[in-house]
Amino acid sequence: MPPKHGPWRAQVVLHDVAERQIDAMNDADREILDAAIVRLSLDHRIGARGDGKLEWEYRDDRVRIVYIPTVIGTIVLVAYVEVG
Template identity: 45%
Template sequence: MPDRLPRRAVITFHEVAERQIAGMDDAALARLDPHLDTIALSPRTTGVQMRPDSPVREYAKDGVRIAYVSTVLGTVVLVAYVELD
């Protein structure tokens, strides 16, 4: 059996994140994409839980901050907030 690529979650965006992304130029989008890929590959372990009683996770690296929620099976990720410095 051939090696399979890791399963990736489907990334969706809350309307707030959509507005933030719509205002980004191509360079900012290019910076953001690899971080979204990282989250899609392992959404339940990549970020840190913001509070013990909250499903919201925060991923922060290289000046990129993303707040997101993953489904229980990790197949869908809802990105709620995106910030680039």
Template identity: 45%
Template sequence: MPERPPRRAVITFHEVAERQLADMDDAALARLDPHLNTIALNPKTAGVQLRPDSPVLEYAKDGVRIAYVSTVLGTIVLVAYVEVD
């Protein structure tokens, strides 16, 4: 039986993040994309919780910062904020 690819979460963007994406050039979007893929594959473990009482996780690596919330089952990720240095 062939091995199934890992399950990926669906990434959605809050309107603030959508505006940030619209302001990015192609190079910044290209740098952002692999990091969004990392989050989609491992939404619960890719980021760190900002505060113990908050569902918001922060992923920061290689000049990319993403604040997001994952559903309980990890099937949907709402990206609230993106930043690419």
């Protein structure tokens, strides 16, 4: 019997700008952001396509993430994050 595992996830890669933003956050904000990044890794189409052709934007009540998914969605490059 094959092993059971969780749902497939994309690999999330942080741009230098996003890494600096996360480094400046407190632990509570990082937890909120982490949950949003997990949702994004499970389905990169939960955001909306930006005005440009490459970038997408995900927003909820507390988080904004600007990202670029690969064509087949296996890698998501996070370019910018906000928690507030």
